[in-house]
Amino acid sequence: MKTRKVLAGIALALLGVVGAGAHAQQPPLKIGAVLEVTGPFASIARQIEQGMRLYVAQHGDTVAGRKVELIIKDSTGAQPDVAKRLVTELVTRDKVDFVVGFGLTPNAMAAAPVVTEAKVPTIIMNAATSVIVSKSPYMARVSMTLPQVTLPIAQWALKNNIKKVYTLVADYGPGLDAEATFKKTFTAGGGQIVGDVRTPLKSPDFAPYIQRIKDAKPEAVFVFLPAGEQGIAFMKGYRERGLAEAGIRVIGTGDMIEDDIIEAIGDSALGVVSTHHYSAAHESPVNKAYVKAYEERFKMRPNFMSVGGYDGMAVVYEVTQKLNGKIDPDKAMDVIKGMKIDSPRGPIQIDATTRDVVQTVYVRRVEKKDGKLYNVEFDKFDNVRDPGN
Numbered sequence: 412m413k414t415r416k417v418l419a420g421i422a423l424a425l426l427g428v429v430g431a432g433a434h435a436q437q438p439p440l441k442i443g444a445v446l447e448v449t450g451p452f453a454s455i456a457r458q459i460e461q462g463m464r465l466y467v468a469q470h471g472d473t474v475a476g477r478k479v480e481l482i483i484k485d486s487t488g489a490q491p492d493v494a495k496r497l498v499t500e501l502v503t504r505d506k507v508d509f510v511v512g513f514g515l516t517p518n519a520m521a522a523a524p525v526v527t528e529a530k531v532p533t534i535i536m537n538a539a540t541s542v543i544v545s546k547s548p549y550m551a552r553v554s555m556t557l558p559q560v561t562l563p564i565a566q567w568a569l570k571n572n573i574k575k576v577y578t579l580v581a582d583y584g585p586g587l588d589a590e591a592t593f594k595k596t597f598t599a600g601g602g603q604i605v606g607d608v609r610t611p612l613k614s615p616d617f618a619p620y621i622q623r624i625k626d627a628k629p630e631a632v633f634v635f636l637p638a639g640e641q642g643i644a645f646m647k648g649y650r651e652r653g654l655a656e657a658g659i660r661v662i663g664t665g666d667m668i669e670d671d672i673i674e675a676i677g678d679s680a681l682g683v684v685s686t687h688h689y690s691a692a693h694e695s696p697v698n699k700a701y702v703k704a705y706e707e708r709f710k711m712r713p714n715f716m717s718v719g720g721y722d723g724m725a726v727v728y729e730v731t732q733k734l735n736g737k738i739d740p741d742k743a744m745d746v747i748k749g750m751k752i753d754s755p756r757g758p759i760q761i762d763a764t765t766r767d768v769v770q771t772v773y774v775r776r777v778e779k780k781d782g783k784l785y786n787v788e789f790d791k792f793d794n795v796r797d798p799g800n
């Protein structure tokens with residue numbers, strides 16, 4: 412009797428060990444994020460990371476039996492060499508299942524050859540120069556492209572009797588994409604470009620450019636500046652130099668007037684018309700719940716960057732679920748191609764051929780709602796793909 416009990420005890424203990432062993436065999440799901448955590452673009456990284464973390468908080472930190480492990484690496488700004496080294500570390504040393512992140516184009520471009528060689532599925536959560544995803548078959552993008560969000564504002568300007576425009580863009584990939592798309596679409600529709608300027612990505616001083624724009628007397632200035640501080644600086648110069656009083660309006664992509672900075676810009680933002688894929692004021696139950704959860708958790712308003720982080724994690728979770736936790740890179744890309752996501756911005760799809768996002772682009776005007784400034788959507792262009800350049 413005693414021996415039987417002991418034997419049964421040993422058997423149970425063994426079962427326990429085997430059970431625990433089977434469990435321990437499921438390694439963590441490693442997700443390596445390269446983000447501009449410190450330096451001049453830290454606000455971009457903060458929003459992307461918070462979007463990612465909100466997704467994990469809402470959907471659980473285990474997918475298909477694998478515990479989610481986020482590894483965040485700081486590229487410290489637009490630093491392609493640093494980004495390349497960090498991605499290399501993530502794929503060779505950490506052996507991540509996915510690479511994600513990339514606020515800035517130069518960092519995403521530097522990652523392309525590394526993730527191609529290592530065959531690691533990579534989700535671009537912001538970087539928006541058109542060409543990026545064509546640089547690696549293992550990349551897909553959930554954010555936007557500059558040509559995609561620029562084309563609609565050029566068409567809107569033409570329809571709204573704006574005939575003379577000056578363009579001002581940041582002097583690197585997304586700015587050049589925005590400038591090319593705006594000029595092409597606007598002039599093809601009979602508009603005239605009366606001047607253009609490209610401003611340095613690092614610490615631009617807008618004052619001299621703004622004076623030149625004023626002197627050229629356009630009806631509007633088309634602006635692309637990366638999300639964050641630069642939009643605040645530009646709009647300050649616009650106000651101080653009296654461009655509004657001179658009858659020059661601001662139009663552009665939503666980056667220079669995004670939700671993270673709009674309150675800091677203040678009332679001079681009122682009336683700015685832009686086209687973009689996301690506004691915190693987007694009217695839908697999914698977005699209302701998103702904004703509420705985000706504001707409660709992080710005590711700030713979400714912007715489009717956060718939605719890139721959130722939707723990027725939705726892609727990672729869905730791939731992992733569909734593949735039952737076994738991330739084969741080619742199978743992962745097959746799952747991503749054609750994937751649909753019910754995003755806070757509205758439904759989006761990853762194009763099966765280009766691996767780029769197809770989505771609605773909204774036309775918005777800055778207005779006050781409950782005493783706060785928002786980009787209020789009033790028109791839209793459905794199913795916009797990247798028109799390229």
Ligand code: PHB
Binds near residue numbers: 514516538585638666
């Ligand atoms: C980019 O570097 O691709 C980029 C950065 C900020 C934006 C948009 C694009 O707001």
